[in-house]
Amino acid sequence: MKTLVCMKQVPQKEAPLKLNEAGNWIREEVSYEVNEPDAYALEEALRQKEKHGGEVVVITAGPARAQQVLREALAKGADRAVHLEDNAFVGLDALNTARAFAAAIKDEKFDLIFTGLQSDDYGYAQTGVVLAELLGWPHATIIMQIEKNDAGIRVKRELEAGFFQYVDMPLPAVLTIQSGINKLRYATLIGIKQAKNKPMRKVALAEVQSAVSANLQKIERLYVPQKTKNTEFLEGPPAEVAKKLVDKLRNEVRVL
Amino acid sequence: MADVILVVVEQREGKLNRVSWETLTAGQALAAETGWTLEAAVVGSSVAALAQEVAAKKVDKVYAVESPKLEPYTPDAFAAALKQFLESKQPKLVLMPHTYQVRDFIPKLATTMGRAAISDCIGYKKDGHKLVFTRQMFQGKLSADVSFTCDAPWFVTFQSGSFRGDQVAEGAAAAPVETVNVEIAEGVIRTKPQAAFKEAKQAVDLTQAQIIVSVGRGIKEQKNIELAKQLADALGGEIAASRPVCDSGWLPMDRQVGSSGQTVAPKLYLALGISGAIQHIVGMKGSHTIIAINKDSEAPIFEIADYAVVGNLFDIVPPLIEEVKKAKAGS
Numbered sequence: 001m002k003t004l005v006c007m008k009q010v011p012q013k014e015a016p017l018k019l020n021e022a023g024n025w026i027r028e029e030v031s032y033e034v035n036e037p038d039a040y041a042l043e044e045a046l047r048q049k050e051k052h053g054g055e056v057v058v059i060t061a062g063p064a065r066a067q068q069v070l071r072e073a074l075a076k077g078a079d080r081a082v083h084l085e086d087n088a089f090v091g092l093d094a095l096n097t098a099r100a101f102a103a104a105i106k107d108e109k110f111d112l113i114f115t116g117l118q119s120d121d122y123g124y125a126q127t128g129v130v131l132a133e134l135l136g137w138p139h140a141t142i143i144m145q146i147e148k149n150d151a152g153i154r155v156k157r158e159l160e161a162g163f164f165q166y167v168d169m170p171l172p173a174v175l176t177i178q179s180g181i182n183k184l185r186y187a188t189l190i191g192i193k194q195a196k197n198k199p200m201r202k203v204a205l206a207e208v209q210s211a212v213s214a215n216l217q218k219i220e221r222l223y224v225p226q227k228t229k230n231t232e233f234l235e236g237p238p239a240e241v242a243k244k245l246v247d248k249l250r251n252e253v254r255v256l
Numbered sequence: 257m258a259d260v261i262l263v264v265v266e267q268r269e270g271k272l273n274r275v276s277w278e279t280l281t282a283g284q285a286l287a288a289e290t291g292w293t294l295e296a297a298v299v300g301s302s303v304a305a306l307a308q309e310v311a312a313k314k315v316d317k318v319y320a321v322e323s324p325k326l327e328p329y330t331p332d333a334f335a336a337a338l339k340q341f342l343e344s345k346q347p348k349l350v351l352m353p354h355t356y357q358v359r360d361f362i363p364k365l366a367t368t369m370g371r372a373a374i375s376d377c378i379g380y381k382k383d384g385h386k387l388v389f390t391r392q393m394f395q396g397k398l399s400a401d402v403s404f405t406c407d408a409p410w411f412v413t414f415q416s417g418s419f420r421g422d423q424v425a426e427g428a429a430a431a432p433v434e435t436v437n438v439e440i441a442e443g444v445i446r447t448k449p450q451a452a453f454k455e456a457k458q459a460v461d462l463t464q465a466q467i468i469v470s471v472g473r474g475i476k477e478q479k480n481i482e483l484a485k486q487l488a489d490a491l492g493g494e495i496a497a498s499r500p501v502c503d504s505g506w507l508p509m510d511r512q513v514g515s516s517g518q519t520v521a522p523k524l525y526l527a528l529g530i531s532g533a534i535q536h537i538v539g540m541k542g543s544h545t546i547i548a549i550n551k552d553s554e555a556p557i558f559e560i561a562d563y564a565v566v567g568n569l570f571d572i573v574p575p576l577i578e579e580v581k582k583a584k585a586g587s
Contacts, residue, residue: 013531016554017397026398095367121394123534124375129331129363138446139331141360142516157449158516160356162509164455168448178516180503216372216406220388225399225559233564241565242575245547246583248563253545255467255491255524256583 001054001148003045003112006101006128007038007073009066010121024219025091034069037116041177043184044146045114046077052148055079057108061089061100067200074195075187081198086205093215094126101127102134103211104203110172112153117142117176125176132174139174140167144181259292262347262409263315264338266355267298267306268329275353277421280313282380282414283351284425289382292348295319299337301327307433314425318433319345325440331361332445337438338365347409349387354413356515366411373411374402376534378418391415395533396556415534416519417541456509460494462518467493467526470513470540471501474529474550474569478506483573484528490580493524498536514539528569532557549573 011017015030045056058073060066061084070081084100092100113135115128125141132139144164145156152170158178159165187195234244250256263283265276280296287294297319298306307320321341325333338361342350352358354376366373377389381401388401389412404410462468469488475481481495488495495511502512513520514536525543530536532548532555540546541560548561549569558564565572 011394013395014552014554017394019398026394093372094363095372098367123391123393123395124373125359126363126373126375129360130367133335133364133367139364140447142356158356159452160515161519162454162456162458162512162517163452165452166450168450169446180499214405216404217374218403218405219400220383220403221401222393222398223400225392225396227559229560229562231558231561231564233566235565238567238571239575241567241572242579245563245565245576246579248547249491249524249580250583253524256580 001052001111004110005042005045005058006115007060008035009069010035035119037179040179041114041116043182063087074198075192081200084203096212098131099211100208103208113174128176138169141176142178143175259348261292261294261349263296263351277424278419279353281419281424311431311433314427315431320435323438330445334361335365340438350409350411352413375413376415458510465494466523467491468496468522469526470496471528472498472530473500531555
């Protein structure tokens with residue numbers, strides 16, 4: 001089975017964020033990491049390869065720094081990487097990102113394409129579904145299990161409030177993967193060494209330019225959220241804070 | 257023809273998803289602000305009764321968009337049906353709740369119509385003549401006001417809890433209901449869904465708990481959950497957790513609070529070592545009182561906490577348990 005995993009590099013979860021001067025994006029001087037759901041998507045692709053054979057290809061669209069996500073994926077066991085490399089990819093909306101991916105892989109024949117269910121920076125949860133529509137493939141979202149069968153695949157889709165649903169579908173298909181579908185592996189030292197020799201294809205923006213167009217939406221302003229809650233911070237050494245909390249629980253919350 | 261705001265409500269197995277009232281409230285507010293007409297649509301097979309339910313609210317018209325192929329839900333059928341319907345009606349703005357089902361088809365629908373969807377919005381503003389939609393980014397650390405740079409119809413999904421479903425205005429009289437039959441050709445539907453089921457046998461119903469002590473990644477190890485359990489017991493409450501804790505198997509799935517788990521609104525929600533990611537907040541932001549203990553002063557959970565402690569939960573929880581026990585034993 002040939003699987004493509006779309007991966008994104010996002011600011012680290014604990015990274016303090018600063019606004020740029022224009023007030024419409026963040027300053028890029030932060031540490032980055034792989035988008036967590038994408039790490040689960042990669043792990044799932046690697047497990048499917050271990051079960052059914054085939055190839056795992058990883059792709060990302062981003063600046064030079066995004067290469068790190070691909071290197072880590074190769075170190076974990078992916079076979080090939082494709083890097084759509086340009087600063088401009090950071091600002092593309094889901095539609096144009098999906099168009100760029102579709103253009104970059106037009107000469108390949110994948111059975112499955114995985115994306116994380118959403119990104120930790122934008123959080124739109126759209127790119128995978130848009131990509132499926134552009135390719136004309138069926139899709140399913142928020143997937144917690146994948147089983148191959150003769151007709152294609154049976155996936156377990158997560159619903160709200162603890163419900164799940166199995167869905168049968170043919171291949172090729174696009175799946176958006178939910179965090180927690182599996183347990184993430186660590187890259188081994190051998191894997192890291194081998195990654196250096198695995199193919200990494202660079203694709204310039206110019207190569208996919210004809211496929212993308214202007215964004216259909218625009219971030220007018222990015223800002224620190226206005227606080228609507230009047231949060232009272234309780235301070236002091238732990239013993240004192242504990243007493244203050246109990247005081248609140250008794251007199252304000254009235255649960256004691 | 258006046259500009260139309262169309263609210264697409266959600267139904268499953270003949271019952272309206274209550275979150276749809278929140279979206280209708282949002283539609284009513286937007287209609288009041290813009291002067292546009294408000295309409296609603298229910299999509300499914302034989303949904304006329306549900307359309308009548310919606311028509312009792314303050315809305316100008318309700319459509320029952322029907323085809324037997326719309327039951328059960330599939331993204332292929334819903335996208336095809338709504339594309340047909342929207343192309344004939346051409347609303348200006350299409351609003352939906354940001355549910356798992358909507359996420360499954362709205363990007364497909366928007367793309368097939370050459371349009372865009374701004375998802376998971378928590379509000380809107382009028383910036384002169386322009387409408388901008390507010391959404392959280394970077395796991396809630398920053399907010400963005402986003403505008404459309406394409407033609408209508410514009411697709412917007414609203415986060416659960418961002419509008420009050422109980423504030424939806426009733427209509428003076430029942431709005432007219434029109435059934436629209438849509439054609440879904442052979443071969444359009446490519447996925448075969450089975451019946452939904454609940455996996456974990458539900459040992460606890462968190463929605464009934466008045467006091468919840470919830471743990472996040474900050475609890476660090478499974479064995480530390482015992483400490484949180486002691487606090488829950490001392491308070492007479494239930495233990496709960498954010499998704500990563502349940503994914504690791506440290507607590508069963510029926511203890512999960514968040515978009516994939518339970519949505520709770522207890523009298524007291526005590527969040528220990530929870531950062532406050534959007535997917536978790538959505539499940540507990542309606543709590544009456546929120547107390548958060550986290551060692552990261554920038555954690556988004558502090559945006560919604562009533563009482564906040566920036567500190568190490570392992571230093572604070574043990575004396576807290578003692579003080580709670582003293583308070584209960586004493587006066």
